[in-house]
Amino acid sequence: MFTKRSFTKLSITKHTLKMATLGVTLVSCATTVSADDAADYPTKPIQFLVAAGAGGGTDNFARVVRPMFEEALDGARITVINLPAASGALAHQRTANGAPDGHTLDFASTTLVTSLAAGQNPIGLDQLTPVARLQSDVMALFVNPERYPDFESFLAYAKENPGKVTVGGTHTASPDHVAFLALRDASGLDMNFIPYDSTGNATANVLGNNIDATTTSLSPLLSYMEAGQMMPILVFSDERLSDYPDVPTTVEHEWDLTDGNDRAIFVHADTPEPILQRLEETFKSVYDSEEYQSYAERVNLDYRDGWMGSDEYRQRLERNYELYSRLLSND
Missing domain, CATH: 3.40.190.150 (Bordetella uptake gene, domain 1)
Incomplete structure (x- = not known):
């Protein structure tokens, strides 16, 4: 110890x-x-x-x-x-x-x-x-809900299109990046990461459908979630969050991945x-x-x-x- x-x-x-x-x-x-x-x-x-x-x-x-x-x-x-x-x-x-x-x-x-x-x-x-x-701060996988209504649709697309899914976040070796790497490692999905200089730029590229998703923490995207523009479809947690009871967790998928x-x-x-x-x-x-x-x-x-x-x-x-x-x- x-x-x-x-x-x-x-x-x-x-x-x-x-x-x-x-x-x-x-x-x-x-x-x-x-x-x-x-x-x-x-x-x-x-x-x-x-x-x-x-x-x-x-x-x-x-x-x-x-x-x-x-x-x-x-x-x-x-x-x-x-x-x-x-x-x-x-x-x-x-x-x-x-x-x-x-x-x-x-x-x-x-x-x-x-x-x-x-x-x-x-x-x-x-x-x-x-x-x-x-x-x-709890990490999550966020998407434009008009593109992916839930994690199952995202998961199905990623499995059917290996190497084509792109996930954005702040710079290389950031918490966003290692959250993506941990998700890719645990899930075995073939996905790519694109670094941006800010959470705002990564979010804008999700909203513009330039990338499929972003991995980041919940608190920076509260205003986007309240406006219905962004939605968490997977939370890095052992239990579902009270404010998002329909959003599955990493642990539900048997992925030991709960870092924030x-x-x-x-x-x-x-x-x-x-x-x-x-x-x-x-x-x-x-x-x-x-x-x-x-x-x-x-x-x-x-x-x-x-x-x-x-x-x-x-x-x-x-x-x-x-x-x-x-x-x-x-x-």
């Missing part, structure tokens, strides 16, 4: 060279900090570094959480800074290269681990430590344990608040429990890294 400060040694193979970025050596705290010292946190302004552009899901997450976090820490001063370059790698680098004192927080999505698996991000869990996950687009917070890997614990407890109080839960319900982020603490989420990241590395290497 992985812990906050250790990783299992790996054999020297080509795969291992990639795993090395996740950490294969003992990481130790450089500074001794007591629980009493942690009680004084924060001692200076805090930076929320958002590993994504303004207006997206991760940015919205950070900005919604900000006032709740400030209140929970009795008036802490927080600045939100967007660093979308290189799939958010700049945000991860600035966090990893900064002071390990808990005053620089990296807000990231599943893109952190997908880009790491693709070799696009040099910063792994030997340099960053997860504080907690607060969101796990996570959104979480990371800090420097050498952040002292008492500070890390203080941060985790503070974010848990934010997550449990009525204000945060109302927000999550409003944007359909309450279909599954979003909360994972530091240790549990680290283990999930390690498992997902193995899966995504395999899927991307076979693409």
Whole structure:
């Protein structure tokens, strides 16, 4: 089992060279900090570094959480800074290269681990430590309902036309892309992926019948669903969603495929344990608040429990890294 400060040694193979970025050596705290010292946190302004552009899901997450976090820490001063370059790698680098004192927080999505698996991000869990996950947005296969009324019609067409089905999503090695790869791997369907620079462009191409479908999370397409323009025909979940009771799940098709687009917070890997614990407890109080839960319900982020603490989420990241590395290497 992985812990906050250790990783299992790996054999020297080509795969291992990639795993090395996740950490294969003992990481130790450089500074001794007591629980009493942690009680004084924060001692200076805090930076929320958002590993994504303004207006997206991760940015919205950070900005919604900000006032709740400030209140929970009795008036802490927080600045939100967007660093979308290189799939958010700049945000991860600035966090990893900064002071390990808990005053620089990296807000990231599943893109952190997908880009790491693709070799696009040099910063792994030997340099960053997860504080907690607060969101796990459900992924789904979306179509223009005028073209495919349900998943069975899509499945039949894909089987009858191998290699002709095209599914779009945001850039290569994005959560959209690995969701597609996981679906193709589990189903055995012969389909192709087309990357776009935004969810909006992928959606426009579905609506224009230029591609057959898109794999993405539910929350970005709420307005399209409400207008009846886009429809989920398969959700990556173990249970049907209450708002879409007629939409089948991947598990119903015996596909072990339930990953979502996570959104979480990371800090420097050498952040002292008492500070890390203080941060985790503070974010848990934010997550449990009525204000945060109302927000999550409003944007359909309450279909599954979003909360994972530091240790549990680290283990999930390690498992997902193995899966995504395999899927991307076979693409």
